Amino acid sequence: MNKFKFQSGTKVFCGSNCLFENKNEIIKLGKKAFIVTGKASGHKSGALSDIINILNEAEIKFEIFDKIENNPSLHNVKDGGTSCRMSGADFIIGIGGGSPLDAAKAIAILAVNDIEPIQLLKNEFTIKPLPIAAIPTTAGTGSEVTAASILTIPEYETKMSFVHEDVFPKVAFLDAKYTESMKRDIAVNTAIDAMSHAIEGYLNRTASPMSDIFALESLNIFGTCLENLCEERFDYDTREKLLYASMLAGLTIAQTGTTIAHGMGYSLTYFKDIPHGKANGLLLPEYLRYNYQVAQDRVESVLKALKLISIDEFEKTMRRLISNDINFSQEELKKYSSLAMKQKSTLKNLRTVTEEDMYKILDKSLRS
């Protein structure tokens, strides 16, 4: 058995009404809350008003910072950190998809450490971040159970992550009703993001027996949801399964991190504004073909868990869910390849990757 580490720092409550039934888990986090969310998701999902009711009833003061952008920048989290510090809050509640939850982790650090946001990337902080409660309103990020935060860095023209065990949310509440306000495209894109986490965690040099358990179980559940996703049947049971599978995929990447599908996808988001999950999804078929050459067994296990017979069938399924209508030049794809090579996660890909390999995957995925 290879050496490995297993860590999960988050207490997770799953199921209908789990937030109200376990509200003490929020109340005990502190005396004043700083609520981090986006313009829409916290409000539309109903999670924000539920939290406000709980805090009011418990006579816990709070401030709401609902300015988190999609793919939050260093500037955005700096604003949040400053507001949080000024509010005097002693704990944070993140509500939303990956953007607010990742931003909450950065803000939890910046609120109590006098550093520039760029220093987050090197974990250059000394004071323990504020504790975080997380309420996902998409079934995709997995951020509610990871210690990672992905931020957009304009200086580097990409997204980069920091990972620190002190930003594992202390508690997460997974209630599928908060994901019901997602429109079709967001539901699909975020589901693909979660599936990508499970796949990249499984086809990963740092995969362990434990991460494999989570990844395969997550993919098994996705396998039972794929047809419903394609047919846009978003019943409560499917929403709940997707939310659970997304959390399992989060537990996977909490052990392994992601690899090149994410690494390349960041450029599609940064330069072309393609939603994160869709960006990964556009690349996944070629990514699987690429890794199949060195990890046939593992790729076949992925397909088997998803109940698909081949990578071709995987690709057909992806095409039912998403399609690319954006043109990319060769120069653009060369730039993306170069940027992706700089991502630390590239080293974790099962097959050793060259820049030329990256280019070929991008070209086959986006220009064929």
Next chain:
Amino acid sequence: MNKFKFQSGTKVFCGSNCLFENKNEIIKLGKKAFIVTGKASGHKSGALSDIINILNEAEIKFEIFDKIENNPSLHNVKDGGTSCRMSGADFIIGIGGGSPLDAAKAIAILAVNDIEPIQLLKNEFTIKPLPIAAIPTTAGTGSEVTAASILTIPEYETKMSFVHEDVFPKVAFLDAKYTESMKRDIAVNTAIDAMSHAIEGYLNRTASPMSDIFALESLNIFGTCLENLCEERFDYDTREKLLYASMLAGLTIAQTGTTIAHGMGYSLTYFKDIPHGKANGLLLPEYLRYNYQVAQDRVESVLKALKLISIDEFEKTMRRLISNDINFSQEELKKYSSLAMKQKSTLKNLRTVTEEDMYKILDKSLRS
């Protein structure tokens, strides 16, 4: 999907030499260590001397309390708590099987809370316990990843547990070399204990999708070790698998707790000094037959994971591993049934249990 909670508070390092390679995880816990172990296991396993080397090199002071008894009593942990408090230690290192690891949790609380040990059973403490590092030297307890501590209570003529999330060990080091000094009987008995955790966590009213994942994977691995256990082939690979399976079973009961096999087994240990794992093992075949009546599918999943075709084959395997050579009177078994009914965990058994049921299971297991 039913509601559930998932929690794991322990960072786990698995593999050869994981203690030395991650010694910073010990060093950062505090400035003075209180080492909790038994008379033999810490010394024989080599784990104690490895820890002493690490602490000396890091110039961290320590005191050794190697007086933990098998099945530690309230009195025993009170002694440990007092010694720990007097030592001025700010963190605890537990080394050994279930007894030292469970005792470490009680001592971590008693060192900083001025309470009587009996108050532990009701979580009557307010000050956060000292952080704990755990190094198992048996592959059975799972205590390295649970928030539970089982103590012997002479007043109640049994063992009872307390559970509190603040006593999850912060970090655990699972290196199979520390389990190599176990003699045949201890290796077998502790393996059966771990298997019993996985089975009782799976045949449990509080089982969840997450606990099921851990339980079935644990039983799958036991299934690959059973023949080696029976044939006394304790090669390194088998030791490592058993240690990993035992940790997975620990993660299972960290979610679910145990049920009546443990509840009844406590009396066999308390009154007849039968080792804990063996006590469970003597009861497991009849326990499975009893639960089969209401949970045929689940019992069959247990057997399938263990690669056994029937409960009869399970029983034959148990008989190759352990046998009962102690006589029990009807009165004794009636007393044990009555005591087991008082265990909280009895309510978690899949089949609703009566005292008469308990008696029949005990009678068939021990007097036939």
